[in-house]
Amino acid sequence: MIPLVLMAGFLGAGKTRFLTTLIPQLLERGVRVRIVLNDFENAKIDAARLGELDALVTPLNGECVCCGSLRELLDTLQAVPNDPGSVMLIEANGATETDELLGYLTTDTTLTHFTLPLQLTVIDAARWQKRWWNNGLEAAQTTTATHVHLNWTDKLTPTRRDAVQQGVAAVNARAAFTTPGEFAATLQSLADSVRETPRRDPQGVATAHRHRHGHTHPFGSVALPLPRVVERARFLAFVQALPAAVVRAKGLVRFVDQPADMFVWNRVPGRKKVQLDESSPHADAEATALFIGVGMSLDDLELRIAALT
Numbered sequence: 001m002i003p004l005v006l007m008a009g010f011l012g013a014g015k016t017r018f019l020t021t022l023i024p025q026l027l028e029r030g031v032r033v034r035i036v037l038n039d040f041e042n043a044k045i046d047a048a049r050l051g052e053l054d055a056l057v058t059p060l061n062g063e064c065v066c067c068g069s070l071r072e073l074l075d076t077l078q079a080v081p082n083d084p085g086s087v088m089l090i091e092a093n094g095a096t097e098t099d100e101l102l103g104y105l106t107t108d109t110t111l112t113h114f115t116l117p118l119q120l121t122v123i124d125a126a127r128w129q130k131r132w133w134n135n136g137l138e139a140a141q142t143t144t145a146t147h148v149h150l151n152w153t154d155k156l157t158p159t160r161r162d163a164v165q166q167g168v169a170a171v172n173a174r175a176a177f178t179t180p181g182e183f184a185a186t187l188q189s190l191a192d193s194v195r196e197t198p199r200r201d202p203q204g205v206a207t208a209h210r211h212r213h214g215h216t217h218p219f220g221s222v223a224l225p226l227p228r229v230v231e232r233a234r235f236l237a238f239v240q241a242l243p244a245a246v247v248r249a250k251g252l253v254r255f256v257d258q259p260a261d262m263f264v265w266n267r268v269p270g271r272k273k274v275q276l277d278e279s280s281p282h283a284d285a286e287a288t289a290l291f292i293g294v295g296m297s298l299d300d301l302e303l304r305i306a307a308l309t
Ligand SMILES: Nc1nc2c(ncn2[C@@H]2O[C@H](COP(=O)(O)OP(=O)(O)OP(=O)(O)O)[C@@H](O)[C@H]2O)c(=O)[nH]1
Pocket: 009, 010, 011, 012, 013, 014, 015, 016, 017, 018, 039, 042, 093, 094, 151, 152, 153, 154
């Protein structure tokens, strides 16, 4: 299996610059690098810049990967050969809604040769939360990050740097602050440890980040099967009581009192109530739960799901 990394960060935050430092360090460690770029017209320019560094780069020219060119992205990833010892990096466009994209990268059934996604967010520390109406998007791109890199620190006073670090921790206390060198080491060890691991076991349960000793790697999202039918009140209580590490949760569920119908369920940040929408197109699908967040424990989530039966 190949580590899958979503690289996010606001427009101009320094994602490409981070890559130009990260790639040589990965290559030095013997890790081969593939990159998909989704950067509107810039994709070709950045592709040329990064291609010089011996990474295999595919530019996507369509719209933002979380909407227009999603299918193109998933097809590109599917076509990547299973190449243990390499890593796959996706540089998202600066306007990407990372929670949506993590969801697709986690639940797409064709991506069996990739780990559950990690997310690295590059932050322009000089402009952190000084983006007016885009502050919400910048914070949202940080909430789902397993790793954060503070960039543009050459323009900062120590006071501002501390304030930004505290601000980032306030929206996501679990993300690890990292540098290109540290991230290269993280990816090398992940690439080594998942060489022989499948993303799912024969029962469809995610195994990707579970080590033999119960230790788990950081991941940004995971999809787990739910029982075929569940008791409605117990399910709603389960969703409401999800641990704080879960930033966003959604999926498909069938209830004992209405077993013929499938519902899409949603837990949105800041809303206590679980949204339920009946969905006939999903009538024959498997009941499932997608969890997006940082520092989630697979064991804990599986125990909670087991308690639903
Ligand atoms: N002085 C300084 N310049 C930087 C820093 N990070 C990035 N830059 C410059 O800012 C510009 C944008 O950086 P990129 O790495 O292309 O940013 P990006 O996040 O990939 O940008 P988009 O793809 O447009 O979203 C480039 O000219 C970089 O050289 C930094 O930490 N300090």
